[in-house]
Amino acid sequence: MAIFDTDGSIDSALLATIGTAVPRKEDARLLTGRGEFTDDFAAADQLHASFVRSPYPHAVIRNIATEAALAMPGVVAVFTGADCRRDGVGAVPHNPVPSTRADLKLTASDGGPIFEGPQVPLPEDKVRHVGEAVAMVVAESLTQAVDAAEAVDVDFEPLAAVTESTEAAKPAAPVVWEEVADNVCCDTTFGDVAATDAAFARAAHVFAMEFHVSRVAGTPLEPRAALAEYDRETGRYTLYAGSNGAVRHKQQIAAALRIDPEALRIICRDVGGNFGTKNRVYIEFPLVLWAARRLGRPVKYRATRSESFLSDVQGRDLVTRVEIALAEDGRFLAYRADNISNVGARVISLSPLGKGIGLVTGSYAFEAATARARAAFTNTVPTQAYRSSGRPEVIHALERLIDTAAHELGLDPIELRRRNLIPAAAMPCENPLGLTYDSGEYEANMDKALELADWAGFPQRREEASGRGRRRGIGFANYVESSIGAPGERVTLRILAGGTVEAVAGTQPTGQGQETTFAQVVADLLGIHPESVNVILSDTDIVRRGGGSHSGRSMRHAGTAFCLAADELIERGRRIAAVVLDTDADRVGFASGCFEHEGDSIDWFELAGRAAQVALPDELEHGLYVARDNEMHTPVFPNGCAVCEVEVDPETGFTKICRYVAVDDVGRVINPQIVDGQTHGSITQGVGQALWERCVVDPDSGQPLTGSLMDYPIPRADELPTFITAVNEVLSPTNPLGVKSAGEGPTTPALAVVVNAIVNALRDLGVDDIQIPATPYRVWRAIQDAAAAEERSR
C-alpha cells in the first residue's frame, strides 16, 4: 500500500489516530512536576550572571567604572563591551528580513538593503533603549551578582529620545542610528498603484480610518534563562536555553562568538511558553558562553520578571492608515494601507510588517490594492513576531473599516461582508498583493459562526440587557492569515528492535504538544501505535537541521517530511524484509505495520531485530533508518471568523465578554483536543490585547511604565467566558497531510471582533471607534467625549 494518493495527499485509509484526541505524551511529565525547563539545569560549580542595564532610552556611554563592583564579595568578573571587542565577540546576525520565495520583498526607501542596526552583545558607544545591557557581572551567587551589578558605575550622557514610530518618522526627530538619518529603515510600496488610484477615482464611496495597534509583551511565564558550559578538553560549548528551535540559535550564537557551529551544542527540553518572544537570539546567550570559557566555570543566567518586561522583545506596535473604495452597490473596489512598524532600537525582525502587508485585503475580493510598508527605529526595546505575527494588526484595520463603511452606508455588516468574500470556487486565489490563497470556504465559516452565536437572537438579548442598564453589542470579523516560515526541515526515523520508533525533527514545541501530534502522524504512516513513537527535538547534537517552530510551520513542515521519510522507510523495510525472508523486494507486501511474504508476516520491530542478525547489503547497512530533508516554499492560508458579544456598563466603561464564537479552518486536524486548546489560547491572547494589554512607554521620559504583572494585565480565568469553537476542516492542497496551521489563526480576528462589538454596543451614544486596548477608562472616555460632542452640536 502506498502512503500517497495519486494527487500527492496522504492515503486516507492510513488515518487511524490522526483526527482523534490522543492523550498528550507530555502531560504525565509536566503535571506531576517532572518537566525540565532551562532553569532546572544546574552545574555543581556554576557562577551566576547579572546584567547592568541602561536606565535611559538614549544615551552616550562615557565611562563604565567596574572597580567597586569587582571588589565586592563573591564577584569573579565584570565584563563590558570593550572586553567583548578584544575577544572578538561580535554582533548577533538576526537575519530579520523575511526571505522565503513567498515573502514580499521589503527594502529601504531607495530599493536597497535594509540597515538593521547591529546588535553587539554589549555596546561601547551608546545605548538605544531602557533595559539595554552595558555590562555583565559574574559572581559566586546570584545575590552577589545582583548586588555588584548595582555597584557598576556607568557615566551616561542622556540624549533626546523618541519612542513612537510616527514621531520618529517626522523631520528633526532624534536620530537612533546615524546611518539612517530619518529613522525610517524600510519603505516599500506593494500592489498596483495606478489601478488602485483609478478605482478610488471612480468609487461611489470612500472611507478611511487610522489605528495604532498597540505594543504588547509576549510574557511567557518562564523567563529567559541559560546555563553555559565550556569543556577545555574538547573545546566544546554547551548551552541549555529555551527557544523556538535550537538549530538556528546554534548558527547565530556561533557567529556572534566567531566559533565553528559544531563547537556548540544547544539543549532545550521543556519551554515555558514563547509566543514569539523566545524566537530570536538574545545577547545573554553568547555572553554567558563566552564568560564560561573565560572563567573556566559554568555560568547561569535567569531573567527577573522586570528584566523580561525591559529586555524581552515585544510585539505589534503598528500604526496603520487604511482606505476603502466601494461601488454604489457596496461592492469593494480597492484598498489602500499605509503601515508603519515600530521596530524599536534595532531591526530584530521585520516579520510582523512583512506578513501583515501581504494580507491587508483579508478575505475579500478587491480589484486593486496598494500597501506601503515602513519601519522606523525608536528608543524602545525591539519588536518581533508575537502570536500571529503581523496579521491581527491588518485584519483589525480592515474589519473595523468594513464595520464603519456598513454603518455609514446603512448596510448590514454581515451582508456587506458576504457580498465581497472570495468565493470557495475562486480558490486558489491570488490577492492584489500577490499572495495566492491555497483553499478555504469563507462563507461557510461565516454561516457556521453566525449559527453558533445565535446572531439572529441578538436583538432580544440586547433588549434584555438594556433592562439591566447594560449596553449589549455584537461584532463580527473574518480573517485570513498566512503560514510561511523557514522553508527547510529535516526529520529522521529509526526503528529500534526494542519496540520504539525514534522520530527526530528540527522544531521546538513550547506548549503545542508536538511530542504527541508528531507521534500520531508517524504512527499512522508506519501502521503502529503512537505510544511506540519517541519524538526527539532540540538537542543540536541529534537535531542537525530544522527551521524551528514559528509562523505555524511545525506540523506542515515536519509532517510533510515525515510523510516523505515514511515512504522511504517502508521501501527500505521491504528490501530488508526481502533479505531476511530470502526473497525479492517486489514480492514483499506492506500493510498495517507488517511486511508480508507468502503467509509470513513481520512487524517493524521484529524486522529490526532480525535485520541486526543478517548481513545487509551496503546500501542497507544503516538498517531501518531514514534521514529526509525537505524544502517547501509554498505558503498556506488558515482562515476563519469570530463573533463576539459584549455588555458594557456605561457608568464605568467596564466591558464583559458574554459570548465568543470562533470558526477556524486549520486544514487537517491532527489532534482535535490540542487544536481546541490552541484555539482557546489564541483567542485569549487576542482578547487580552483588545481589552487590557499594552506596553506603556512614557513619551516624555522614554521610560517603560509596565514593568510587572501588576502593570501589565494578562487575561485571567475570572475575566474570560468559555469560548465556543468549531473547525471547518478544508484540507490544504499544498502538502500531503492537508495541514494549514492551528494556534495563531484565532488571535487574528480577535482585536477587531471585540472592538466591533463594543462600538456596536455604544453606537447609539455616538461612539464610532475606540483604540485598543479598550480599557474601562477608554470606553468610559469615549462615551463622555461622544456626549460632549453631542452637547456642542446642539
Added chain:
Amino acid sequence: MATITLTVDGSEHTIDADAAMPLLYALRDDLGLNNPRFGCGLAQCGACTVLIDGQPIRSCVTPVGAAQGAITTLQGLATDGEPHPVQQAFIDEQAAFCGYCINGWILYAVELLERNDNPSDAELRQAFAGLKCRCGAHSAILRAVKRAAGDIRSRRA
C-alpha cells in the same frame, strides 16, 4: 545564616540559609526540587505555589524561616506514583499547554476541592483569579477541575 528544617513531601531536610530567603530558592537550589517555578518573584503569577499544611502559598515571597508545617509540592501530590485525582483530571482534559504555571492551578484546585467538592463556575473562576496562565489554558483547566470534583465526589460516595 540559620539552620532551618523543612518538611517537604514527607521528608525532612535541614539547610543553612538566611531565614529571610524566599522558600522557593530553598526548594529549588538547596533541595533540588525543580517543580515550584520562578515566574515573577512577586507573588503575581502562582508558578511557585506549594501547599503548607494544605494551604496554597507563594513560595517566591514566603521567607524560608517562616515555612513551618508540612510542605507539599506538585511532585509530592502523587502517592505511590499514582497521580492525584486533580493531576489525573488535568491529564485527561489536556489542561496544561506549556506546563510552566501548572503548580498554582493544581495546588489551588486541590485546596478548593478539599473545601468544596462541587464548585460552581463562578466559584472556580474566583478561586483562580490570582493565577496567571499565558498559554490561555483557562477553559481546559476549569473543565479539568470540574472533572476532578466529580471524581472526588464519586470516591467519597
